[in-house]
Amino acid sequence: MSVTVKASDYGAVQNHLGLLNVQRNAFYPNRLLDITGETPTVASKKLNIPRASFYKEEVSLKRDKILEKKIKEFVMVGDLAFDLLNQNKNETIIWLTSPNTEFFGDSPFEICLRGDGKKIIQWLLIRLGKEPGVAF
Amino acid sequence: MVPKKGGRIRVRSVSTGLSLDGYMEDIKDLTNLFENKWQTKQRTDLQHSLTVYRAILSSGKFRIYTKTIRSNLYRLTFGGCSPLDIAGSLADGGRFNIGGAQGAVANRFFKMGKGAYIYCATSIPCAEAETQFARNADIYQLRPKKPLKLINLEKTAMNYPGYSNLKKDIDMSPMSAKWDLQTVPLVSQIFVTYLRDNFNFDGVYYPSTKYEGCKNIAVFIPKGKTGAHFFKKEKLNH
Numbered sequence: 001m002s003v004t005v006k007a008s009d010y011g012a013v014q015n016h017l018g019l020l021n022v023q024r025n026a027f028y029p030n031r032l033l034d035i036t037g038e039t040p041t042v043a044s045k046k047l048n049i050p051r052a053s054f055y056k057e058e059v060s061l062k063r064d065k066i067l068e069k070k071i072k073e074f075v076m077v078g079d080l081a082f083d084l085l086n087q088n089k090n091e092t093i094i095w096l097t098s099p100n101t102e103f104f105g106d107s108p109f110e111i112c113l114r115g116d117g118k119k120i121i122q123w124l125l126i127r128l129g130k131e132p133g134v135a136f
Numbered sequence: 137m138v139p140k141k142g143g144r145i146r147v148r149s150v151s152t153g154l155s156l157d158g159y160m161e162d163i164k165d166l167t168n169l170f171e172n173k174w175q176t177k178q179r180t181d182l183q184h185s186l187t188v189y190r191a192i193l194s195s196g197k198f199r200i201y202t203k204t205i206r207s208n209l210y211r212l213t214f215g216g217c218s219p220l221d222i223a224g225s226l227a228d229g230g231r232f233n234i235g236g237a238q239g240a241v242a243n244r245f246f247k248m249g250k251g252a253y254i255y256c257a258t259s260i261p262c263a264e265a266e267t268q269f270a271r272n273a274d275i276y277q278l279r280p281k282k283p284l285k286l287i288n289l290e291k292t293a294m295n296y297p298g299y300s301n302l303k304k305d306i307d308m309s310p311m312s313a314k315w316d317l318q319t320v321p322l323v324s325q326i327f328v329t330y331l332r333d334n335f336n337f338d339g340v341y342y343p344s345t346k347y348e349g350c351k352n353i354a355v356f357i358p359k360g361k362t363g364a365h366f367f368k369k370e371k372l373n374h
Binding site for chain 2: 084101102103104106116119120123126127129130132133134135136
């Protein structure tokens with residue numbers, strides 16, 4: 001009997017928040033605005049992409065390594081937070097976009113956009129028991 | 137010099153060593169970037185910490201309140217990490233100790249070095265409350281091998297003559313924060329490192345802000361030693 005193997009069981013991004021397209025090489029700008037509550041003007045400055053990109057259906061990540069890193073780290077943070085918050089999508093979105101005292105007042109979203117997303121990924125992996133670490 | 141439209145700018149302050157790296161479309165963006173990112177976060181933190189540090193150095197005698205603790209303490213870890221391990225404490229820093237992320241600034245401006253501490257709580261519910269998302273954690277009981285002579289940090293800070301907001305600053309430092317996001321040492325780290333370097337105590341204790349009635353304890357681990365020098369560990373959940 002063959003056993004179904006899922007890529008997500010082996011670390012592939014699950015994209016629980018639906019930010020990436022199926023091929024994982026572009027993101028949906030409207031979905032980003034929905035999640036973060038930002039306006040196109042503010043989001044374009046934070047991501048350092050033209051404001052006009054937010055009127056496209058998809059924004060490619062292929063030619064902009066910095067943008068790709070920020071968006072993919074945000075997606076990974078979203079996936080891990082979704083697991084930690086009992087797969088509750090609304091609570092995950094609130095957690096991702098709220099200022100957090102554990103992160104010195106910044107939201108996980110802001111931290112990902114400034115390029116420090118890996119630190120949040122590590123913090124979440126420790127709390128999920130997937131990486132060794134201490135609580136405090 | 138005004139950067140070209142849409143250009144990237146990288147600036148490093150000679151006086152503080154802090155850097156700024158970002159993109160902007162015009163001079164207005166540059167101004168905003170300075171105000172939002174540099175002026176208000178790292179620079180303000182550094183200026184505030186330097187002010188308090190100078191107040192500490194220039195203050196006269198002050199009273200240190202102490203207590204000896206013999207009871208069991210509790211610490212939570214994840215992914216098989218030993219509760220007596222100090223690697224993370226040195227790598228990231230913590231509420232009361234300066235670690236890797238703040239080390240360079242601490243060394244340059246405060247003449248303070250990194251230090252490894254073991255953090256624990258006086259009860260399991262307190263340790264869980266401080267941790268947040270504790271359901272995947274291993275719970276350890278730490279039995280002191282000898283009585284721990286600790287500084288009552290709350291009382292010492294409240295009665296500290298050199299700086300009246302010391303307790304407030306300590307309260308604002310989160311216990312379980314991701315400390316490697318903080319590049320400038322905060323007041324709680326500076327004051328306790330000063331106490332560690334200039335007096336002979338095993339650590340400090342402070343009321344938990346997340347679980348009323350219990351305390352958090354930070355034990356100073358001397359160079360070359362680990363938590364095993366002070367504690368015997370026992371895992372409580374299997």
